[in-house]
Amino acid sequence: MILSIALIVFLVLxxxxxxxxxxxIFELNETKVIIEGVLKFSNTRNYGASFGMLQGQSVFFFIVTLIALGAFGYFLATSNFKTKKVYTLSFVFLIAGTLGNGIDRLLLGYVIDYCQMPFLPIVGNTIFNLADVILITGIVLLFVDVMILDTLKKKKKQETEEHE
Structure with a gap:
């Protein structure tokens, strides 16, 4: 648990x-193209959710953030890192990403976004930050654990029982 908390603190900081x-280094809404069509940096304010969704719903986001942190914290606290490493790590990332953007929302009333990768499908035109990437990483890790690793474990257990 100490390692999980240390990683959360590191990612949030x-x-x-x-x-x-x-x-x-950037004025508000200033953008600098680093690699044309690939990477841009800027300083923007996001009053919505990840990737600019649901603009201006600050009370809603505060409530959702508290609920999410409570749920993620519960799942992290009750997970067993020795047997469920990916599952545990997913909640570390979910908590860190939620806290990263939640701190901005609480202190500033908006989230600072600064990165755009135009070449990416679906999200290429959106501006995001590290906390968004951390959140998405947590979601992917949770999906991998629940949909792939658990399925493989169940299949292996079933095969073992059939051979007994």
Whole structure:
């Protein structure tokens, strides 16, 4: 559990520091193309959810953030890292990403976004931050654990029982 908390703190501080860095070097809404068609950096304010969805719903997001942190915290606290490493790590990432954007929302009333990757399908035109990436990583890890690893474990257990 200590390792999980340390990783959460590290990811939140990294997200916080990177956001503050971009705010310090870019004017609001200023954009700099790093690699044409591939990577842009900027300083934007997101009053919505990840990737700019549901703009202006701050009370809703505060409530959802608290509920999510409670649920993620419960699942992290009750997970067994020795037997469910990917599952546990998914909740570490979900908590860190939620906290990263939640801290911005609480302190500033908006989330600082700074990265755009136009070449990406679906999200290429959206501006995001490290906390968004951390959240998506947590979702992917949870999906991998629940849909793939658990299925493989059940299949292996079933095969073992059939051979007995």
């Amino acid at each position: 990294l997200d916080f520091g990177i956001k503050r860095y971009f705010v310090s």
